[in-house]
Amino acid sequence: MKNIESIHQEAIEITIDSKKKYDLVSFFRIVLFVVSLIEIVRYFIKSNTFELIIGVVSFALFLFLLSISVNLSNTIQFYNNVKSVCDEIKNQGKKNLKNTVVESVNDHHYAFDLDVIGNKSLIEKINRCQTNIGKNKLKFFLLNHLLDPNAIIERQNAVKELSGKLEWCVKFLANTKSIQSKVGDFKKQDKWTFNYTDFRLNSKTVQFLLIAIPILNVILIVLAFTIKSTLISSLVFFVLLLISMIINKLYGKSINEIVATVDNKANELKGYVAVFTLIEQEQFNSKEEILLQQKIISKNNEAASVLIKKLSGLIDSFESGNIMIFGTIFNVVFLWKLQFAVRIEKFIFDNSNELPQWFDAVAEYEALICFGLFAYQNEGFNYPICTENVRVVTAVNLSHPLISKNARVYNNFSTIQNNNVTIITGANMTGKSTFLRSIGINLVLAMNGCPVCAESFSFYPISIFTSMRTSDSLSDGSSYFNAEIKRLKILVDKLENKEPQFIILDEILKGTNSVDKLKGSELFLEKIMKMQTFNTCLIATHDLDLTKMEDLYPNTIVNYCFELYNNNGLLEPDYKLQRGVTKSMNAIDLMRRNKIID
Numbered sequence: 001m002k003n004i005e006s007i008h009q010e011a012i013e014i015t016i017d018s019k020k021k022y023d024l025v026s027f028f029r030i031v032l033f034v035v036s037l038i039e040i041v042r043y044f045i046k047s048n049t050f051e052l053i054i055g056v057v058s059f060a061l062f063l064f065l066l067s068i069s070v071n072l073s074n075t076i077q078f079y080n081n082v083k084s085v086c087d088e089i090k091n092q093g094k095k096n097l098k099n100t101v102v103e104s105v106n107d108h109h110y111a112f113d114l115d116v117i118g119n120k121s122l123i124e125k126i127n128r129c130q131t132n133i134g135k136n137k138l139k140f141f142l143l144n145h146l147l148d149p150n151a152i153i154e155r156q157n158a159v160k161e162l163s164g165k166l167e168w169c170v171k172f173l174a175n176t177k178s179i180q181s182k183v184g185d186f187k188k189q190d191k192w193t194f195n196y197t198d199f200r201l202n203s204k205t206v207q208f209l210l211i212a213i214p215i216l217n218v219i220l221i222v223l224a225f226t227i228k229s230t231l232i233s234s235l236v237f238f239v240l241l242l243i244s245m246i247i248n249k250l251y252g253k254s255i256n257e258i259v260a261t262v263d264n265k266a267n268e269l270k271g272y273v274a275v276f277t278l279i280e281q282e283q284f285n286s287k288e289e290i291l292l293q294q295k296i297i298s299k300n301n302e303a304a305s306v307l308i309k310k311l312s313g314l315i316d317s318f319e320s321g322n323i324m325i326f327g328t329i330f331n332v333v334f335l336w337k338l339q340f341a342v343r344i345e346k347f348i349f350d351n352s353n354e355l356p357q358w359f360d361a362v363a364e365y366e367a368l369i370c371f372g373l374f375a376y377q378n379e380g381f382n383y384p385i386c387t388e389n390v391r392v393v394t395a396v397n398l399s400h401p402l403i404s405k406n407a408r409v410y411n412n413f414s415t416i417q418n419n420n421v422t423i424i425t426g427a428n429m430t431g432k433s434t435f436l437r438s439i440g441i442n443l444v445l446a447m448n449g450c451p452v453c454a455e456s457f458s459f460y461p462i463s464i465f466t467s468m469r470t471s472d473s474l475s476d477g478s479s480y481f482n483a484e485i486k487r488l489k490i491l492v493d494k495l496e497n498k499e500p501q502f503i504i505l506d507e508i509l510k511g512t513n514s515v516d517k518l519k520g521s522e523l524f525l526e527k528i529m530k531m532q533t534f535n536t537c538l539i540a541t542h543d544l545d546l547t548k549m550e551d552l553y554p555n556t557i558v559n560y561c562f563e564l565y566n567n568n569g570l571l572e573p574d575y576k577l578q579r580g581v582t583k584s585m586n587a588i589d590l591m592r593r594n595k596i597i598d
Contacts, residue, residue, distance in 0.1 A: 155449025
């Protein structure tokens with residue numbers, strides 16, 4: 001398999017070679033055009049047939065070289081896009097990417113707390129989509145992870161396969177980058193659809209008019225030329241205009257709706273033809289990708305690429321009716337726009353249910369390609385084991401995927417049983433929150449079929465719920481404590497609705513006094529432990545008295561901690577998780593270091 005560097009280098013070489021050919025062809029194209037022009041002029045002056053032949057042959061060769069120039073220009077553009085895609089892949093997670101998704105989802109049950117969405121987030125690291133439908137599909141996957149073990153295993157197989165099809169993935173993204181886009185078009189839409197519901201043109205009356213009126217118009221024109229009467233010619237011209245005005249009055253609204261629906265979309269559809277063709281011609285082995293490939297076959301067993309090419313051609317023909325002289329004549333004589341409006345409407349009617357499905361398949365491929373490239377870029381990551389019967393999470397040498405490789409600290413961890421609570425203590429800045437996020441974000445990756453940042457990782461599919469970055473709101477008058485209560489109420493409601501949860505809490509009930517905080521935390525943990533719905537809870541806290549619950553519930557609660565060590569008189573963290581309760585504190589030390597206190 002080619003690596004990204006070799007694909008990038010090959011694209012550079014092809015681009016340089018194509019530019020040389022393009023310049024050479026352009027030179028001869030200009031020469032042939034000048035020769036054809038000179039020879040045709042000389043023919044009209046001297047009436048020499050030989051010069052006419054030279055002129056015609058030169059012009060024919062000019063047209064041939066023109067088509068070669070167009071092909072070379074398309075090749076140059078495509079491989080420039082290949083180079084750009086390769087740069088984006090190599091710069092994974094860097095700030096100079098233009099296609100990152102930076103919006104936050106504050107009310108989601110884990111996205112904000114686990115840095116799945118937003119600046120310097122997981123989606124920013126993974127996203128290489130060129131279209132909005134692809135970006136939104138990727139976002140949907142990360143915010144709605146899989147819960148079916150079989151679906152997770154199939155997704156893993158798809159990601160593994162795509163990580164081994166690097167060249168195909170790059171070509172896919174280069175093709176989507178090539179799609180010509182305008183404001184409000186398919187590439188920038190959140191989802192793909194034709195907003196057309198009129199369907200009035202495919203009637204027997206319209207079909208009759210489309211045949212009868214052009215025939216009548218041709219007869220009238222022939223009659224006018226045959227009789228050679230100014231009066232009759234004027235009358236014919238008036239009749240033609242009158243017929244055109246009546247037809248436009250009757251069906252103008254439908255034609256205008258077609259205009260609004262397909263306006264300027266032909267070029268973009270041509271770009272999607274290449275994408276569909278790439279999907280159709282590839283051989284896939286994973287079940288998920290085979291099913292996606294089958295989605296772009298119409299109910300009549302026609303390939304999406306063929307049908308989209310047909311639609312693009314219909315739109316091209318329809319829009320040619322806007323050409324000033326040609327359009328006016330053909331619209332009056334042959335009802336040109338109505339002819340193609342009828343065909344476009346019929347196409348939309350015949351394929352209205354399948355069109356969104358085809359583009360949804362493209363979006364899914366684009367999102368899966370992002371997962372595949374993520375796997376390719378992180379060869380040290382490993383695919384987790386999805387278990388259905390054993391409800392534990394076990395990680396060996398686990399770390400956070402968004403932390404640079406050189407700065408990662410690896411930890412081992414395992415939950416023990418149903419409704420288990422793990423209490424994690426430690427001084428400030430010792431790694432408690434980062435560890436919680438490491439568990440959570442790797443679970444998100446695992447339930448999307450991606451490799452995780454661990455030597456080994458086994459898990460069971462379960463919904464994730466976090467409460468780590470709760471904030472107050474001036475706009476709705478919600479205090480910090482009230483916001484925390486609302487967040488925890490959502491969790492309790494989910495458990496009472498029999499929805500199993502993997503719970504990650506960081507210093508809950510911070511918005512109240514220490515006495516109520518301790519008592520409230522104890523009662524809350526007791527409540528979720530007694531729930532009939534399965535759950536696992538990880539909670540980080542500075543409240544050491546909360547760890548005494550392990551003595552009351554030794555089979556359900558376990559204490560872990562992060563400790564400080566003395567480094568030449570300075571207390572430093574090693575970020576290593578260990579059993580027990582922390583014995584070190586550093587708040588006063590940190591305040592003195594920062595000269596807040598003496």
